[in-house]
Amino acid sequence: MLYTVIQKNNYQDSINLMLLTNSVNELEGVNKGQVMMATEANIDIFRSGGLYTEELETATPNDMAIVVDTDDEAVVDAVLEEVERFLKDLSVKKAGGGKVEVDNWEDALDTQTDANTVLVSIPGIYAADEIERAIDEDLHVMSFSDNVLLEDEVRLKEKAHEKGLLFMGPDCGTSIISGVPLAFANSVRTGNISVVGASGTGIQETTTVIDRLGGGVIHAIGTGGRDLHEKVGATTMLDALYALDKHAPTDVILVISKPPAEEVRQEVTKVLHSLSKPVVAIFSGEKPEAHEGDVYLAYTLEEAAQIAVDLANGDPVKENYTEDLANDVSSSLGEGKTLKGLYSGGTLASEAGTLIADALGLDSYESSADFILNEQGFAIADLGDDQYTQGRPHPMISPDVRLAKLQEAVEDETTGVILLDVVLGYGSHDDMANQLAKPIKEALDNAKAEGRELYVVATVCGTETDPQGYDASVQALTDAGVLVESTNTKAIRLALKLMGYDLTFADKKVVEYAGEKIDLPEPSQKVTDLLNSTPDVINIGIEGFVDPIENYGGKALQYNWRPRAGGDPQLIKILNAIEKMEDIQEANEEVTNRLGESQPFLIDVRPAKEVIPFLDTDEKIVLHAGPPLPFEKMTGPAVGAIVGAMIFEGWAEDEADAMRQLEAGEVKFDPCHNHSAVGPMGGITTKNFPMLVVENRADGTMGYCIMNEGIGKVLRFGANGPDVIARLEWQRDVLGPVLSKAIKSTDEGLNLNVMIAQAITMGDEFHQRNIAASLIFLKFLAPLITKLDDVDQKDKEDVIQFLADTDQFFLNVMMAASKSMVDYARKIEKGTVVTTMSRNGYEFGVKIAGMGDEWFKAPVNTPVGLYFTGFSEEDGNPDIGDSAITETVGVGGVAMVAAPGVTRFVGSGGFDDALNTTTEMDKVYISNNPTWTIPTFDFKGAPLGLDACKVVELGIEPIINTGIAHKEAGKGQVGAGTVRAPLEAFKKALIAYAEKLGIDFE
Amino acid sequence: MNNLQQQIIKIDSGLRISNYLRPLFEKTTIGKVHSVFTNGLNFRLNDQLIYLSKTTDQPLSGIGIVPLDENITNDLFQTIEQGNLIRVKPQELFFYGKPNMYQIKFDIVKEFDLSLPTLKIVDFTVDSLADILAQFPIKSIFDNSGFRNEPSLSSMLSELESNKKNINQLIFDFIGRGIGLTPSGDDFLQGYLVMSKVFGQGKEFEQNLIESLKKRRTTDISQAYYQAIFDNILPNQLWQELFLILANPTQENTDRLIAQVELMRHYGHTSGNDFLLGVIHFMKELHHVKKNNKE
Known part of the structure; x- marks a missing residue:
């Protein structure tokens, strides 16, 4: 049976997940399993592997996504434990490095200010965008x-090319x-040879042979396999050659090409002959009969390296570079025996195909999905091809694919020779030779015992300074009975010899080049700079690429990439388009600056009807939190608060009366936000609620909010009992008027920026914790209150006591300021x-x-947090309230680090958690x-200017600190915690804006 | 793309070079770094080992080059490793290091003729030889040589001094024996070899030495110095002055001799003193022969 586990927002590198998949498949009881990021392409792989489940469609x-086929459900737990162990191990390894890592372009560019190159190793469907971004940033x-x-x-x-950059x-x-x-x-000695190559292992084979021959390579510039395609026109190769x-x-240039388009071949040939330096060129699939002028045409990778070294040493080029094989073969295998080539390197496999076809006298041969060549008992497979590696690690990284094929080959009684490569170097398995040696030795021992003729021939592509060590790898294979040759060419010749074919290479002389030469263009200064400096790299993708760069004197920054906008192609197009609109970026800066230059002053406390004309009517109008919502959809706390407000206003005698009126549609609703106001939780505000009046002195913009009632059974959480109503009446009749008089006794009101700036250094984040700000507020107000002549002494005492008792009083002040x-x-x-974030319990x-x-x-989430005794998550109401206005201006959950104690609501609650939260939000x-x-x-400032683009790009949902109301009307607050703003709302905003801007994103 | 890390560090300096090496610098050749020390490095070009001094004030070696104007930076010596490639062009040394490469450009090349001079035995009397020998602080030279703490070497030297054995009998044992990259036994033999060739003596000794070196290997560096002397090149510039003084044994030159010997003693760690032990032994033998002939 198939079991599926989706781990949300857990992005992992594909190579790690392939290795993890291997590890999962080794667990007892697992028939088969697969762990992958849930991209569309990967879901297809689940499908083709018989591991598709409907749950996969819910994943982004x-x-x-983890899918396990097992007969025992308990095995799933073991799998999840293994997943956790494996990923934790990775994170421990990461933590041990103490290196700076980033997860977005801005941070990458800010951190690696002198970067000149970006190394991209992410899934192909996302690569083009990141490559383009890199080119736009003037990076190779x-x-x-x-x-x-x-x-x-x-x-x-x-x-x-137009920007003078190299795209390898x-x-x-x-x-x-x-x-x-x-x-x-590979770790190759530096020297006076430079390589331009269209293939990975082609470059690896030639550079390592050059190293072992005593030569050195300063640059090996990969061009990608399609560079000599007629449409690409060898752009990278030519720019590199210039x-x-x-x-x-560089004294000698070695060019390695896959079969080129004819016209591109001609163009490249002209350039090669126009260079001022000698060139060695190997065009895959071509068998040159002579060298032409200063362009030496090689047939094999080995020969290309040998000629390059002779030229580099100033020695004459020989007519023939054929050398004796290391292994002496006195006789060949009998009739009916076959050869199986099990390659991990694509170009090495291609070379085997070419040379075997040559030995067999084939003019041409067809490659299939499974084999490079499959003729007359010779079958050469590139096990690194997609055919073999979908969902599995490349055979240079993991031995699994090859071991399986090795076993198949051994079990085939006709197999007489197994030909394989072991590619060393950075990125490759750390001991592939020994991984292969044991099963090979067993196979050879068994064959010997059975009297069967079986040979394993191998080549090791690497150098002694590679992490795996060339000599050690050769020794491991030799000890297992493998016949090891020093180059792929020699290994192929030996294999052929065992099969009864003697492959020889004719002499080549130098003939004069009679073709056209051209004046070469001046090389790009940026490419010249690249070649005359050590690379400074932003590494997007596989983390293992960082260390080798640094070990060899380069610089590298790990960019822990995740698909932008969750990989949504439409959103990626929108992001790309908006990024390039300078006026949008300027507007964002201006809006953000406005938030920063705001000067909120508390100037009064007035009845709502006096400051909100919409309420100054005989109609029964209720303002509420969040976006517009009909009464029918309102959740418990809001309904409870509405009932309480109606009783408070004298519109209803009791709850039943209120409910009757509400259900009859006698009450009108509108969001607070439509009237310069905000309200916590239900946000319920009616005409006689005393409102905090804040003026933003930047231009006189006003913001209003009802006053805080304390915690526990309070109206904003939906409580509406007599005590609640009595407190509201006291606020209306005493607290509001007293505060109004006190505030107005000052010349200009209370400067809230000053209080906020002080309180944030004292541990407040202004949503969950306001005690410092509330005390500062009291510090300013108490003297003013005591000086009031026309206020009863008891009222003064009551007001001051209430302010002293109400730790969260400043929350509502902050909300009005934020508005x-x-x-x-x-x-x-x-x-x-983002100029508003708010919730109404429904949306x-x-x-x-x-x-x-x-x-x-978008639908609201339900907060996660700590509940008062006797309550649990079951009791919690979905997210509600305008108080997320604090996060909109960059405090609250966003500024969690200012109030580390609040982090207890999100789990373990250490300081690091608080820091991580704010760092993430930043x-x-x-x-x-x-x-x-x-x-x-x-001493960094609180984050400012929430950007919907960034939210969507990074998939980071803003975190909001919040109280938790009971879901039933009238029960009040039951806990506090955090909640995430749903990404979907930001996506919708961005799509609508893109439409408004006329961006074509379909 | 600001502040690109420059990979090629350029050093402009003239160069002093031994005439022995000059032909090797007339075309582009790739060599390999053989060994790196605090004050210099050796690299191999074709089959020739070449010593590059770090500072301008070092005496030019017969197989060496010395910067003329400016010391070579520490950075190069910290970066360059054994096995790194070096490209030699007529006016350039280019080191292929990692992460940096170093280009030493030398527009001015001052060639010094370090060919072995010729002195005639007949020009020296028993007394003049005795006077010369008296200027060598023999005990101090021995005490500061590599022989002092190597019993086998001091024992062989005693056998030579007491005429129990002659040098031809001990060549094989001296080769490669002792401390240092140029073992003390080799330095001794080279000191003796230089003297014997300058005075036109010891064809037999040279031939024996050539044959012995085929059978017994010493360090690459010693081997390179042997070969230079076989090719009639002095080990270093200091020897030129020594022979100029010896060719004209005046009182004034006696003082110069004392000073020159002192300079030579400070060449290398113990090499200078080891060389001089060879020189002294040759001079003693010559004195002995002259004296016996006179008698």
């Missing part, structure tokens, strides 16, 4: 990522820049800065500057508030 590309690109569309490659290479790839597994290995490269021709340390800030900022009706609503008053809504805000600096955030 940012979710990790090496893309290991494959499956980039040809038209994208053409476009991006053209763009890179896509599907480029190997490069060496200034002696620094990029991706799957620069290498002027590169002083005055966002309403000032959103007068700029442009850009993607979460978002507004962005560019869309004015329009709400974008990524989706544009700037930081220069006034509200947080000591525990290294």
Whole structure:
């Protein structure tokens, strides 16, 4: 039976997940299993592997999907334990490094300020966008990522060329820049040879042979396999050649090409002959009969390396480089025996196909999905091909695919020779030779015991300074009985010899080149700079590529990439388009600046009807939190509060009377936000509620909010008993008027920025914790209250006592202040800065500057947190209230680090959790508030200017600290915790804005 | 793309070079770094080992080059490793290091003729030889040589001094024996070899030495110095002055001799003193022969 587990927002590198899949499949009781990111392509792999389940359709590309086929449900727990152990082990390894890592472009560019190259190794469907971003940022690109569309490659290479940049790839597994290995490269001595190559293992084979011959390579520039395609036109190869021709340390250029388009071949040939330096060229599939002028044409990778070394040493090029084999073969196998080539390197497999076809006298041969060549008992497979690696690690990384094929080959009685490669270097398995040695030895021992003729021939592609060590790898294979040759060419010759074929190579002389030569263009300065410096790399994708770069003197920053916008192609298009609109970026900056330059002052406390004309009517009008909502959809706390407000206003005698009127539609509703007001939880506000009046002195924008009633059974949480009503009446009759008089006794009101700036250094984040701000508020007000002449002494005492007892009093002040800030900022009706976040218990609503008053809504989440004794999550009401206005201006949950104690609501509650929360939130805000600096955030300001683009791009849902109301009317607050703003609302806002802007994203 | 890390570090300096090496610098050749020390490095070009001094003030070696204007930075010596490639062009040394490469450009090349001079035995009397020998602080030279703490070497030297054995009998045992990259036994033999060739003596000794070196290997560096001397090249510039003084044994030159010996003693760790032990032994033998002939 199939079991599916979806782990939300757990993005992991594909190579890690392939290795994890292997580990899961080794667990007892697992028939088969697969762990992958739930991209559409991967879901297809689940399907083709017989592991498709409907649950997979609910997952997004940012979710990790685990599907296990097992007969025992208990095994699923074991699998999840293994997943946790494996990933924890990875995170421990990461933590041990103490290296800076980033997860977005802005941070990458800010951190790696001198970066000149981006190394991309992410799923191909996302690669083009990141490559384009890199090119737009004036960075060279090496893309290991494959499956980039040809038209994208053409476009991006053209763009890179026009900007003077080098785009190495896509599907480029190997490069060496200034002696620094990029991706799957070997540790090769630096020297006066530079390579330009269209293939990964082709570069690896030639550079390692050069090293072992005593030569050295300064650059090996991968071009990607399609660079000589007629549509691409060898853009990368030519740009590289122009620069290498002027590169002083390079004396010899070695060119490795896959079969080129004819016209491109002609163009490249002209350029090669026009270079000022000798060139060795190998065009896969071509068997040259002579060298031409200064262009030495090689047939095999081994020969190409040998000629290059002779040229580099200033020695004459020989007519023939055939050398004796290391293993002496006196006789060949009998009739009917077959050869199986089990390669991990694609170009090495291709070379085997070419040379075997040559030995067999075939003019041509067809490759199939399974085999490079399958003729006359010779079957050569590239086990690194997609056919064999879908959902499984590449055979250079893991031995599994090859061990399975090895077993198949051994079990085939006709098999006489098994030919294979072991590719060393960075990125490859750390001891592939020994992984293969044991089963090979068993097979050879068994064959010997059975009197069966079986040989295993291998080549090791690597150098002694590779992490795996060349000599140790050769020794491991030799000890197992493998006949090891020093190059792929020699291994193929030996295998052929065992099969009864003697492959020889004819002498080649140098003939004069009679073709056209051209004046070469000046190389790009940027490419010249790249070749004359050590690479400074932003590594997007496989983390293992970082260490080799740094070990060889380069610099590298790990960018822990996740699909932008969850991999949604439409949203990615929108993001790309908006990023390039300078006026939008300027508007975002302006809106954010407005938030930062706001000057909220508390200037009065007035009855709601006096400041909100909409309420100054005989109609029964109730303002509520969040986006518009009909009464029928309102949740318990709101309903409870409405009932209480109606009793408070004298519109209803009791709950039953209120409910009758409500159900009869006698009461009108409208959001607080439509009237410059905000209200906590239910946000219920009617005409006689005393309102805090805040003026934003930046331009006089007003913000209003009802006053805080304390905690527990209070109206805003839906409680509506007599005590609640009595407290509201006292607020209306005493607290409001007294505060009004006290505030108005000052010249200009109370400067809230000052209080906020002080309180944030004292541990408040202004949503869950306001005790410091409330005390500062009291500090300012108490002297003013005591000085009032026309207020009864008891009222003064009661007011001061109430303020002293109400730790959260400042929350509502902060909300009114925040409202005055966002309403000032959103007068700029442009850009993607979020100007409102609010919830009504049913829907979460978002507004962005560019869309004015329009709400974008998604279902609310239910808060997670701590519950008062006797209550549990079962009792909690879905998220509700306008108080997320605090997070909109960058405090509350966003500024969790200012109030580490509050982190207890989100789980373990350590300081690191608080810091991590704010650090995460900081990524989706544009700037930081220069006034509200947080000591525990290294005096960085609270985040400022929530950007819907960033939210959507990074998939980071803003976190909101909140109280939790009982879901039933009248029961009040039952806990406190955190809740995430739903991503969907931000996506809708962005899509609507893109439509308004006329962005074509379909 | 600001502040690109420059990979090629350029050093402009003239160069002093031994005439022995000059032909090797006339075309582009790829060599390999053989060994790196605090004050210099050796690299192999074709079959020739070449010593590059770090500072301008080092005496030019017969197989060496010395920067003329500017010391070579520590950075190069910390970066360059054994096995790194080096490209030699007529006016350039290019080191292929990681992460940095170093290009030493030398527009000015001052060639020094370090060919072995010729001195005639007849020009020296028993007394003049005795006077010369008296200027060598023999005990101090021995005490600061590699022989002092190597019993086998000091024992062999005693056998030579007491005429129990002659040098031809001990060549094989001296080769490669002792401390240092140029073992003390080799330095001794080279000191003796230089003297014997300058005075036109010891064809037999040279031939024996050549044959012995085929059978008994010493360090690559010693081997390179042996070969240079066989090719009539002095081990270093200091020897030139020594022979100029010896060719003209005036009182004034006696003082110069004392100073020159002192300079030579400080060449290398114990090499200078080891060389001088060979020189002294040759001079003693010559004195002995002259004296006996006179008698």
